[in-house]
Amino acid sequence: MDEAEYALDFFRNGGFSRRTCPACGHAFWTTGSHERCQEAPCTPYGFLGHPATSRPYRPAEMREAFLAFFEARGHTRIRRYPVVARWRNDVFFTQASIYDFQPWVTEGILPPPANPLTISQPCLRFLDLDEVGRSGRHFTEFEMMAHHAFNRPDHPVYFKERCVELAHEFLTGTLGLAAPGLTYKEEEWEGGGNLGPSLSVGVAGLEVATLVFMEYLRDGERLRPMPLTVVDTGYGLERLTWLSQGTHTAYEAVFGAPYEELRRTFPPREASILIDHARALNFLLVDGVVPSNSKEGYFSRLLIRRALRTLSTVPDAPELGAILDRVGREVARDFPEVGEHRDDLRAVLDAEIERYRETIVRSREQIRRAEARRTAEGGRPGVEDLVTWYDSLGVTPEVAVAELAAPIPIPEDFYAQVARRHEAEAGAPEAKETAAPGPEIPASVPPTEVRYYLDPYTLDFEAHVVHSTGNEVVLDRTYFYPTGGGQITDTGEIGGTRVVDVVRRGPWVVHALEGPSPFRVAERVRGRIDAGRRTQLMQHHTATHLLNGALRSVLGPHVWQAGAHKAVDAARIDITHFRALRPEEVRRVERLVNRLVREDRPVKSYFEKRNEAERRFGFTLYQGGAVPGKELRIVEIEGFDVEACGGTHCTHTSEVGLVTILGTERIQDGVVRLTYAAGERALDVLEERAHLLEAAARSLAVPPGQLLEGIDRLKAEVEGARQRERAGEKRGSADRAGSLLADPSSVTDAGGVRIVHARLDADRAGLMELSRQLTREPGRVALLAAESEGRGLLFVGSSAPRVPADGVLAVAREAFRGRGGGNPSAATAVGEPGEPLARALADARAEALRRAAGPA
RNA sequence: GGGCACGUAGAUCAGCGGAAGAUCGCUGCUUUCGCAAAGCAGAGGCCGGGGGUUCAAAUCCCCCCGUGUCCA
Incomplete structure (x- = not known):
């Protein structure tokens, strides 16, 4: 980024000088005598115990001071947006105040709610979750105070000069920070295809604000100026509050009494995690992020479970619901909506806590069984088991190890191993299907006047064609509803030609016709909307x-x-x-x-x-x-x-x-x-549905009112028939088994083993059932052959240990080129039918006899 | 949205290519004044659904459905 981007009159005329920080290499502007920029780690915290502002501020006071300051200087105060960014499909949460206005406002598609405006936007960031309570300054939910200006060529508001001037006045004037203590560090900013210069403001080791000037579009290697330039600022409410109080950690300054209360029960880190998560959860739940296992809901669940685990580190911990309420009441002073519906929020939380309990119980069982299995195999659970349990059961390694009869050590890099397992899956996100943009419409075409908004009943109207290419027509006004807001498009006709689709494109409503547009610009046409559909x-x-x-x-x-x-x-x-x-x-x-x-x-x-x-x-x-x-x-x-x-x-x-x-x-x-x-x-x-019911009743020959009884009866009948059939088959095979045993030509006794052989008509299941009947008693061998679907089947069953079925089969199957196998008690093979099958059966009998008569 | 795990008897689960099992519960019998308990016997299964591979699939492969979990 060009140095000239930062050479502001405000700096040059205000006694600022430009230096380069030897630690981070960034250039910065200051009226002071610092060699280094005033941000960590280049400069250590200098405000702990020595508040840098003229007086201490509580968060609410800081917020009000900020918003009032900018309100007094022509900005309109805007309410916060939800912390879940439902209007965007590229992110889940509002991570900065500018998110509220992306993409529609920043791309110039729709006007901003006010211009310039000021806002204090609660934001969520989950990247530094592990830093919460450790660094003393990280929050899952934090407030970004901001002033934004959106400059159109025909309507400039303000840009770099005025922005820095305002920032400087607020920090030094309202907050009373010593001007020489401030450094404005040059940093290029880039995001979402936009980029521009930015200044980050450092004080006593703390970065308290960032001033971004979105100016360019990245077009490959080239930069193009944006049609709309944007002043995007962010002031950390928590950091400025901390700076003004100079407490040991930011949590003490920001959370006050509820934090002190938690500190009586918990060490600093645990207390910080709890209060941070409780505040974030209040916003999440109030803004409708119900805990779940996917998308934004997962983060609700993540925070709840982390909080529950933190609570379990001490005996007699308070309930999470109580902590949530305590913090929620505090938040509600500034954001009243957080105070409403506490009961409902509690219901959602309780349901989630209950689910977590169930999950834990289930997981414990699984871990115990898995360990028993590993032990039975002669080993023990390993790190890969820990990873699997974490991944698929949600059990942290600490919990898992505590559950093991023979604990194993947890590797230092456990979560890195988890991450590694997930790396492979990080395939490119599927390209979102965006509606084909269609041919561009010249900017000279006047925007469409949309009439359906206020008059949804007019379905027959006249209008003038203002644009016409291919099969697309734009009118000066229309009653056709374009697809949007989950409602599908109207259809109808324009000048007798069918309208098959209607879409909004920028300021225009584009009608797509069935065929090429026959219309000329300025032509007067009649539009008719399909009434039934509408x-x-x-x-x-x-x-x-x-x-x-x-x-x-x-x-x-x-x-x-x-x-x-x-x-x-x-x-x-x-x-x-x-x-x-x-x-x-x-x-x-x-x-x-x-x-x-x-x-x-x-x-x-x-x-x-x-x-x-x-x-x-x-x-x-x-x-x-x-x-x-x-x-x-x-x-x-x-x-x-x-x-x-x-x-x-x-x-x-x-x-x-x-x-x-x-x-x-x-x-x-x-x-x-x-x-x-x-x-x-x-x-x-x-x-x-009524017809369906009637037809069903008719089909069962019962009155509709007795349909259920009819179905129950039918089910009972079917079930009974199935049972009888099965019993019949069983009895059939028992009878057959009996007659086979009674037939001397099929029974041979040898060495205390009774061998039954037979050729009969059955399928595989039939042979199996018959064999089962024949080998109910010990010391029996069944050799059964059958032909089914043109193939020869040979089934060997045995309850005589000396005559293993698979051994007999292995010898016999060669004769009919059979393929198959089994175990000592049952074996089966499929091969050629007819004569080869008969030989196989004979071989099986010979082999069974040999084994039965052989040495015990 | 992606990865992983799991779906088997009423419940909890084992089995992970060769004839569907255990425990609890249920029914009956024995024992008891009765209950609990014990012993014996028994009933109860489209092994989530659909395709495929195989001589053979609860078991291997693919696709669905459901549950859980981790990660964006």
């Missing part, structure tokens, strides 16, 4: 919101929408929930939804300023994911459910008609899918 989609969409509200009401507010799909035949919604739905719960949800339908509540769709909407409804608005933009489209079912949603909706719940839940399934741990139908389609489905 009505059904609207009913399904409104039904989805009704269900979402009902599910939250019946199951608890931990329920968040994890995905949805509204098609014509049926719709489905995926929700976060910690176990499969019970029939009773499904029934209650269905009843509640249909009651709301009957109540005919108004469904209002309107646009509202984002901040106002968030203030009124909270961030459960974002069921379908966070939506950027200054204005949100709100869909409100009066007194029941409010969501930010772009779909087409009925205006009254009664229009939904009827909602019937067709089924539920647990599509993965922590996520339940409900499939349902509404309106006309619901009636279709119910009708189909």
Whole structure:
């Protein structure tokens, strides 16, 4: 990055000089006399015991000081976003404040909620999980305070000069840090294909802020300027708080009383882990991250289990739920939503703790058995067993070793070995299927005016063509709904030509026609939307919101929408929930939804300023994911459910008609899918089911009301028939065995062994059963031959140790080129039928006789 | 989303290419005033589902389904 990028007037006119840190090699700016940058490890902590600010700040005070400072300088204060980044598919969690605005705002697709803005965003990072409680400054959940500005060429806000000026004023003016103590270190920043210069601010060994200026797009080796440049800043709330208090560790400064309380029971490291995890879990659970074994849910589980293991290090430890509540109440002072629904949060936690207990019990059993097996084999469990147990049972090596009768040492690099085993699987992530971008539309084409938002009932309209290429048409305005928000596209026709797909592309709604577009720009055309399809989609969409509200009401507010799909035949919604739905719960949800339908509540769709909407409804608005933009489209079912949603909706719940839940399934741990139908389609489905029932009843010749009894009877009959058949076969072979034994021509006694040989008509199973009958008593040998499917079968059974079946077979099978084998009590071979088979049977008899008569 | 482990009698599991087993529970008998217990006898299995390999598959291979777990 060019040196000139950092040569700010603010530095040059403010008495700053540029030096190079001999320790890290980075250039930095300062008004002080430091040789080195003021960040660890180049400079050790200098504030411990000597707070660097003019007064100590508690976290809430620090946050307020920051937000108020920037508010007073033209920034709009923005509410926090959820810690789980549902609006992005490349990451699970909000790891920095800028994540809130990626990718739509930073790519210029949608306007920011305010500009410039200031925010204090709770973030989650799991990379340094092991450092928590060890380093004294790492947190799983931390707050990134920030001020952001988004500069469009036609609307510049501010960039480097003003940004650094503001940062410097806040740090020295408001917080009272000594200006000469600050260093602004030059660091290139790159991420997500963007890059630009950045300055990291160091004070007394602590990096307290980073100021990033997103300016370029990486295009192979070349850099291109971004159409939209972004000021992306991050100030560590915890670090600044720590700096202002100068306590031994950051945890003492940040957590205060609850931390002190834990310290009475736990050593510093354990207390830190517990309080850190408890705070992170409060945010995770409140934002709807139900513990599970995949995706973001796994991190909830990870923290809960780590916390439980930490608790188990001391006797009489408090309950995790109690710690979570204590910390949650503290967090709720600043984030009231964390204080709500404590009971629900507790229910989720308790379910997870119970699962963990079960897992432990199961694992212990498995480990004990595995050790017994290893011992029986003459060995003992090894490191590879420990790795397998950790991987597949979730048992840490410490726990596993404690379970072993003969403990083995745990290698130092245990987790490295685990990682190594996982390395092989790190294949390239499958390329996400992104809709083909289609031909580019010139920027001169005016944006489409979308009319379906406010008027979902107009299905016949006139508009002007503003763009037309290939089979694509863009109109100046449209009522066609493009695929999005889980609702599939409208179909219909434009000027008599079928519309098969509609998509949103940037500011335009693009209609894809069945064939090449016959339209010219400026032509006036008539659009007609398929009414039946649209009505059904609207009913399904409104039904989805009704269900979402009902599910939250019946199951608890931990329920968040994890995905949805509204098609014509049926719709489905995926929700976060910690176990499969019970029939009773499904029934209650269905009843509640249909009651709301009957109540005919108004469904209002309107646009509202984002901040106002968030203030009124909270961030459960974002069921379908966070939506950027200054204005949100709100869909409100009066007194029941409010969501930010772009779909087409009925205006009254009664229009939904009827909602019937067709089924539920647990599509993965922590996520339940409900499939349902509404309106006309619901009636279709119910009708189909009624028909099915009737047909089934007719087929069984019982009245529908007795269908179950009929099925039970049928099952009993089938089972009885099977039993009788089996018994019959058994009896048949017993009879056959009896007659064979009674037939002198097939029985030979030799050396106390009774040899029965026979050629009969049976399949392999039949021979086996007969042999079993013949060799029930000791000292018997059965030699049975049969032809089945053109092959010759020879079966040897033996209860005489002197005449091993496999030995006899080995000799006999040559005669009919048989292939097969067995064990001393039973052996079978398949070979040629006819004469060779007969010879094989004779050979078997001769061999059996020889062995029976031979030396005992 | 990927890796790994696991799905066998009502329950907990063993068996891991050659005739489906153990323990508990269940039924009956013996013993007891009765209970508990013990002994004897017995019932109970599409070895998760579907393909394949093999003379032969619970067992090996592939694909599903389900459960658990580790990692992103």
